[in-house]
Amino acid sequence: MKTFFLSIAILFAQTIYAQSPLLIPSTISGANIELNLQNGTHQFYGGQITNTMGANGGILGPTILLNKGDFVNFTVNNQIGETTTIHWHGLHVSADNDGGPHTTIASGAAWNPAFTVLDKAATYWYHPHLHYKTNEHVSKGIAGFIIVTDNEEAALDIPRTYGVDDFPMVLQTKDFDANNQIIVPSNADDVAMVNATIDPYLDAPAQVIRIRLLNGSSQRVFNVGLSDDQPFYQIASDGGLLAEPNQTTRLLLTPGERAEILIDFTGKNGQTIYLKSYASELPNGIYGATNPGNNASMVLDGYNPNPLNGADFNMLQFNIIAQTASPVTIIPTNLVDVTPLLESTANTTRTLTFSPVSMGMDQLNGEFLINDVSFDMGVINYTIPFDNTEIWELTNQSAIAHPFHIHDVQFYVLTRNGAAPPISERGRKDVILVKPQETVRFITKFETFADATVPYMYHCHMLTHEDGGMMGQFAVNTPLAVADNRLALKANLYPNPTTGSITLNLEAKIEANHIKIYDQTGKELTNYGLELQGEKIQIYGLPKGLFVLQVNTEAMSISKKIIVQ
Ligand code: C2O
Ligand code: CU
Ligand code: CU
Numbered sequence: 001m002k003t004f005f006l007s008i009a010i011l012f013a014q015t016i017y018a019q020s021p022l023l024i025p026s027t028i029s030g031a032n033i034e035l036n037l038q039n040g041t042h043q044f045y046g047g048q049i050t051n052t053m054g055a056n057g058g059i060l061g062p063t064i065l066l067n068k069g070d071f072v073n074f075t076v077n078n079q080i081g082e083t084t085t086i087h088w089h090g091l092h093v094s095a096d097n098d099g100g101p102h103t104t105i106a107s108g109a110a111w112n113p114a115f116t117v118l119d120k121a122a123t124y125w126y127h128p129h130l131h132y133k134t135n136e137h138v139s140k141g142i143a144g145f146i147i148v149t150d151n152e153e154a155a156l157d158i159p160r161t162y163g164v165d166d167f168p169m170v171l172q173t174k175d176f177d178a179n180n181q182i183i184v185p186s187n188a189d190d191v192a193m194v195n196a197t198i199d200p201y202l203d204a205p206a207q208v209i210r211i212r213l214l215n216g217s218s219q220r221v222f223n224v225g226l227s228d229d230q231p232f233y234q235i236a237s238d239g240g241l242l243a244e245p246n247q248t249t250r251l252l253l254t255p256g257e258r259a260e261i262l263i264d265f266t267g268k269n270g271q272t273i274y275l276k277s278y279a280s281e282l283p284n285g286i287y288g289a290t291n292p293g294n295n296a297s298m299v300l301d302g303y304n305p306n307p308l309n310g311a312d313f314n315m316l317q318f319n320i321i322a323q324t325a326s327p328v329t330i331i332p333t334n335l336v337d338v339t340p341l342l343e344s345t346a347n348t349t350r351t352l353t354f355s356p357v358s359m360g361m362d363q364l365n366g367e368f369l370i371n372d373v374s375f376d377m378g379v380i381n382y383t384i385p386f387d388n389t390e391i392w393e394l395t396n397q398s399a400i401a402h403p404f405h406i407h408d409v410q411f412y413v414l415t416r417n418g419a420a421p422p423i424s425e426r427g428r429k430d431v432i433l434v435k436p437q438e439t440v441r442f443i444t445k446f447e448t449f450a451d452a453t454v455p456y457m458y459h460c461h462m463l464t465h466e467d468g469g470m471m472g473q474f475a476v477n478t479p480l481a482v483a484d485n486r487l488a489l490k491a492n493l494y495p496n497p498t499t500g501s502i503t504l505n506l507e508a509k510i511e512a513n514h515i516k517i518y519d520q521t522g523k524e525l526t527n528y529g530l531e532l533q534g535e536k537i538q539i540y541g542l543p544k545g546l547f548v549l550q551v552n553t554e555a556m557s558i559s560k561k562i563i564v565q
Contacts, residue, residue: 061144121153
C-alpha cells in the first residue's frame with residue numbers, strides 16, 4: 001500500500017489538474033494492416049518512466065479504420081518476447097480469425113488473419129487474449145480502437161473528423177508501484193487515465209462533438225457524466241448506432257463496453273467542463289463502488305482505501321475553444337433502423353449461472369465459475385448448431401457484478417430482471433453487466449461461420465475474473481460435425497506464411513485423401529507434394545499465393561488459411 005504517496009497525489013491533482021494534452025492514437029487503414037506488438041516505455045508521471053507494451057509504439061495501439069464490406073489482410077508481429085494473441089473484440093469474424101486463446105502468436109512469430117468486415121458502423125477494439133495473461137498484456141498497454149464505418153453512418157449529419165470533432169477515449173485505471181511500474185493483477189488501481197494520459201485536457205470546439213468511449217480497465221466500472229450535469233446523447237452501443245439518440249446525464253460503462261456519445265458545446269467557448277465518473281452513485285456490488293460486494297462486510301483484498309472507490313472523480317478536462325469551419329451544431333432526432341431479433345424466433349435457451357468458487361465472506365477474491373465450472377482449454381462447453389437463434393439467460397448468484405462478453409456475435413438484450421432493458425442497452429451489444437442477484441436475457445443468432453475445432457469464447461470481462469477461469473467456449477457446427485464435446489483434434493500449422501513447405505501437426509492420424517488445398521477461386525490444387533509421418537504431415541512444393549487447407553474426416557473438419565510467399 002502506498003497511502004502516503006497517494007495523499008500527495010490527491011493534493012497535487014487538485015492544484016495542477018489537467019496538465020497533459022490528451023494523447024490521440026494515430027490511425028491506420030487500407031487493405032493491408034500491420035501491427036507490431038512491442039515492449040516500450042511511457043512517461044505517465046514526471047520522474048521514472050514506466051515499462052509498457054503497445055502496438056506500433058510504446059503504449060496502446062493505432063486506431064484501425066475499417067469500412068463495412070472491405071476485405072483486409074492483417075500482419076500481427078509479436079515482438080513482446082513471449083506468446084500472446086490479438087482478438088478483434090466485437091467483430092463478427094471466423095473462429096480462426098478471432099484471435100482467442102487458441103490462436104497463439106509465438107514470440108518472434110507473425111499471425112496473418114484476413115477477413116471481410118461484416119459489422120455495422122460502431123466502435124470496436126483489439127486486445128491480447130492469451131489465457132492467464134490477458135490482464136497483464138492489456139494492463140501493460142496493448143489495446144487499440146477499431147472504427148467501422150458504413151453507408152448508414154455516412155448518411156447522418158454527425159461529427160466524424162478524427163481528432164477534430166470525433167475523439168476516441170479509452171478509460172482506464174491502473175496501479176503503479178513506487179518505481180512507477182504497473183502492478184498486475186491489482187485491486188488497488190488508484191490512477192485514472194484516458195488514452196494513457198493522466199490528468200488530460202482536450203481542446204474541444206464549441207459545437208457538437210462525438211466521443212467514442214471504451215472502458216479498457218481490467219476491472220473498474222465508470223459512471224460517466226459531465227461536471228455541469230448538462231445532458232449528452234448516446235448514439236451507439238457496443239456494436240452499432242441506436243435508433244435515436246439517448247439523452248442522459250449518466251452512462252454506465254463496464255469493462256469491455258463501448259458507447260458513442262454526442263456532447264453539444266455550442267455557445268460554451270471559453271468554458272472548462274470535466275468528463276467525470278460519478279462513482280458515488282454506483283450501488284454496492286460493483287467494482288468501483290464504495291463496496292465491491294453487495295454485502296458490505298465482504299472484503300476484496302487491496303480494494304480499499306482508494307480515492308476512486310465510491311467517489312466522484314475527474315477523467316478529463318475539456319477546454320472549449322472556437323468552432324471549426326463547418327461545425328455540426330444540431331443533435332439528430334433519428335439515427336438508424338434497429339431491428340432486434342424477435343423472441344419468438346429463438347429455438348434454444350441456454351442458462352448460465354455465475355457463482356463464486358466459495359460462497360463465503362471472502363468470495364470477492366474469486367475465483368468465479370459459470371455453471372459451476374472453470375475454464376478448460378480442452379472442453380467445448382457448448383456446441384451450437386449453425387444459424388441457430390438462441391436466448392442466453394444470465395443469472396448472477398455472486399456478490400459482485402460481472403460484465404459478460406461473448407465473441408462471434410452481437411446480441412440484443414430482451415429483459416433485465418423481467419423488465420425491458422434501459423434505452424442505453426437497446427442496441428447491438430457484446431458486453432452486458434449482470435449485477436448481483438440479477439437475471440439478464442439476450443437473443444442472438446450464430447450465423448456465417450462454422451468451425452468444429454477452433455472455439456469462440458464467452459467470459460467475464462473483468463480481466464482478473466477471466467484469467468481466473470470465468471470463461472467458457474463454444475463451437476458453431478454444421479450438423480455433420482463432431483458431437484463430442486472434447487477438442488479431439490487440434491491443428492497446428494507452421495510456418496505460416498511459408499515459402500513453399502508447411503507442416504501440419506494433428507492429435508490423431510489422418511490419411512492423404514483427407515487433405516485438400518484450394519486456391520482463392522475455390523479450385524482444388526494438385527501440383528504439390530505430401531508426406532505423411534504419423535500425426536505429422538509435410539506439404540511441400542506449394543506455389544505462391546493464398547490458399548485454404550481443408551482436413552475432412554468423419555470426426556472433424558478443419559479449414560486453415562495458408563500464405564505462400
Ligand atoms: Cu474483449 Cu474475449 O474479449
Ligand atoms: Cu471479444
Ligand atoms: Cu466477473
